[in-house]
Amino acid sequence: MKHHRTEELSVLAAEIFEDIRALSRDTAGVSRPAFSETESETLDYLAARARAEGLCVTEDAGHNLLFSLPEHEEAGRFSVIGSHVDSVPMGGNYDGLAGVIAGLIVLIAARRGQRSLSRPVKVLAMRGEESAWFGACYIGSKMLTGTLPEGEFNAAHKGDGRPLSAHLEDLGIDTAPVKAHRPLCDLNRIDAYLELHIEQGPLLVERNIPAAVVTGIRGNFRYRDARCIGQAGHSGAVPRAYRHDPVLAFAELMHRLDGTWRHLLNTGQDLVLTSGVVGTDPTRHAIARIPDEIAFSLDIRSQDAATLDRMRSYLKSEMEDIARSRGVRFTLGAEVAVAPALMDPTLVKALEEAMANVTGEAFSMASGGGHDAAVFAQAGVPSGMVFVRNRNGSHNPDEAMEIADFMVGVDILSNYMEAAS
Known part of the structure; x- marks a missing residue:
């Protein structure tokens, strides 16, 4: 029965990935520009999927989406599983998006009664992580943590030349707190930030390991x-x-x-x-x-x-x-x-234990690429990451993550959330 349920979730995850690929297909790979209509359509699709599974969906001040179980919608404190939905031009479909869908699958499994959560969890689908569009990276998470520099707030879009501030205002985002470096979320309510991401190098492929726990971001x-x-x-x-x-x-x-x-x-x-x-x-x-x-x-x-x-x-x-x-x-x-961003040692240890429960042996490694987790870690939020094996690198149409490996990463997150006290 457990295998059958896992298979159902694997099929669901693959379907969500392919639907979003179709929404954002380009002449090669996919393009989901930061703060664009395509990015908004992707978020709308994810919201519809979440509601169909009985999850609650809310939009924050940065027009990111938060998904949760109904009983956790008003939780005072919670863990976040988050990532971004934008991509580089003509990039791959998994970079960023895998982390959002992983969080959704964790919630859907809990909503269907297949897993339990020991604490409230909210899944964060963020806008604007890639630097390809405005020359600045982690814009969405910097806005949430109140750390977006003035130069990046005024950075020009590489396509139309208009500043980031104008693109934010087009979406109806109140830019006054962003300009004043005020966080768009209450960081004190987040007890942990977790992010699943495809590995962007060859280590897991070379070692034939489906996933890894990240110790720090260089x-x-x-x-x-x-x-x-x-x-x-x-x-x-x-x-x-x-x-x-x-x-x-x-x-x-x-x-x-x-x-x-x-x-x-x-x-x-x-x-x-x-x-x-x-x-x-x-x-x-x-x-x-x-x-x-x-x-x-x-x-x-x-x-x-x-x-x-x-x-x-x-x-x-x-x-x-x-x-x-x-x-x-x-x-x-x-x-x-x-600056380097070390992942929280307690979270690293707990995620390693979760990986050992899922695969029989834990494996940990450093991240060479930067991620939103670094922004949250530097803002004082305990942060952790899980990598999933992926062939052919990232930021290109040939990203080749296997759904079976993705589900190992999902199981590590679920196992951690079941055991977390």
Whole structure:
């Protein structure tokens, strides 16, 4: 009987995913722009599904939706299972949406009498997490926690150029508290924030594990406009000793950073680093020309704030050393930084116990990507996350989460909510 009920919920979840895929289909993948009509249609669909299952649906001041069992609608304190419904342009159908549907399935199972909840639970379907639309991420959760910076409040939409504030007002959202950095929800009523999300890397696929408990969300510092400036010259006429080659200087810098990365991993520390944008100026570069400069980006991430601080200092000292030895100059440009967000240790332990109950063995890992859970954690709300195995990465039409793995994640959340005191 239990297997039959699980199968029913699996079929229901798959149907909801496919219905929303059809609502937001694009020339490739799906597009659910933040604070758009398509995003609103998605929320309307979820509301109709929830009401059909006997759940209560309310809209908050940010025009996000909250779902709950009828007996928990007026609860003074509650746990939240939340995520976002928007997507990147021509992205996958599971990033964000999986967390909302997981929460709904937890509530539907409880409403049907298949599971029990030890405390009130509300499922939060948020707007506006992806940075693809306004250049700012976690807009919905920042509005809820009163942490949206003024620059992001006025950020221009990448399509129509209008500010975020205008798009919010189009939806009938009162922007005065947002501008004044006042939270749109009472954070004191939330005893825990939980989020299920597809893994955005290959670890669970490589280890053949259906799900994981997230221990923390890596913080980072980034330089989008870094440069190494040298001196142009003829590739055949300038001997090595007289060169000021920015390409070789950049290569040496990356080699040193990679060696430090390997050392930190070997000593049990957490770090990832990427230079995703690298190039010489295509209007000036040539096969027979030593470039005068190379532009590059750096993205350095860790769960540990002290590691990030050490890497920031190390980066600058290594650039100074290479600049002296190779006769070049490095400039980093503006830094963008996000602090790490550790998940609540008590929640991590409880979710690991829930995973062990469901799968026989717990597995935990860090999150390389950012999530709304980080915003709630930094606002003082105890937060936890569950990852679900997903092939082919995220933010692309090829996201390939299996419903069976998704249901393992749902069962971990349900098991936790049954045991939570």
